[in-house]
Amino acid sequence: MTKTTTTTTNDTTTSAPIKNPKKTNILDHHSIKHLLDETVTEIVTNRGYGEDVRTSNVRLLIGAIIIIIALFAQFYNKKFPDNKNFLIGCIVLYVLFNGILQLIIYTKEKNAILFTYPPAGSVYTSTGLMVSSKLPRFSDMYTLTIASTDSKSISAKPTVEFTKSVTKWFTKDGVLVEGLFWKDVEGLVNEYANATDNKKRK
Missing domain, CATH: 1.20.58 (Methane Monooxygenase Hydroxylase; Chain G, domain 1)
Incomplete structure (x- = not known):
């Protein structure tokens, strides 16, 4: 049964649907990245971007x-x-x-974890997303990048990314605080969607 977890941060409320708490071994670099990457895929496809498996x-x-x-x-x-x-x-x-x-x-x-088709119902978008991530070994800094799958497309947008410590999204027991992670990832998706050629992430 699907539940909803709600997290309030700086007067902003973010809701993320979860089935069961997602937990990983916080001492295992690969397990952390795998869980975050899987959740990113879930978030992006939940926003209407169909996965392109070609x-x-x-x-x-x-x-x-x-x-x-x-x-x-x-x-x-x-x-x-x-x-x-x-x-x-x-x-x-x-x-x-x-x-x-x-x-x-x-x-x-490259470091891509997800390719997508253009969002459903989109008229002016002819390119999907290429979502990639990096979590260097012995580092807690997770970088998530969203770019156009076809950089030459007329509807291609500037690449956006963020780099944050994974400690912001996990409890000391290795449970992913999905509300916080959803908020950050959805914020990046929104930034990409609203980006123009003259607007690049600082």
């Missing part, structure tokens, strides 16, 4: 092709050296598709 599907398809190539090389019905040319071909294809996969990760995904 890039993920392409990456999964290439990964599947790489696995198939490896299986063919392993179980080809001829023994070495009769299968020498076949193995060379498999190695070349394996390296090629791995290179394509790394290129996609490096140029397209």
Whole structure:
């Protein structure tokens, strides 16, 4: 059953729907980032931005092709050296598709945790969001960035971001204070939505 938690800060009230309190190991860097990233995705899609999984599907398809190539090389019905040319071909294809996969990760995904379509019902928006995050190892500073998926689009907006300590959103027991986190993330989404070419985050 869905409940609503309400947090009041500086006379501003923010409500965030939660099912169960989200808890993580505050000593585990990866667990903290994973929980925050998942919650960001929930918040953004809750604002009407549908998730665009095309890039993920392409990456999964290439990964599947790489696995198939490896299986063919392993179980080809001829023994070495009769299968020498076949193995060379498999190695070349394996390296090629791995290179394509790394290129996609490096140029397209980077630190992205979510790609979206334009908001539902939007008339003047032809680009969705690329939401990315960083939480460096041994650091408590979480950076969330929102940019246009197509920076060349006529409706692309300036990139916005914030960097805050994760200690602001977690209790000492590792429970995420969702009301505070929702407030910060929704504020960044609003900043992006209201941004113009002449308005950039200071």
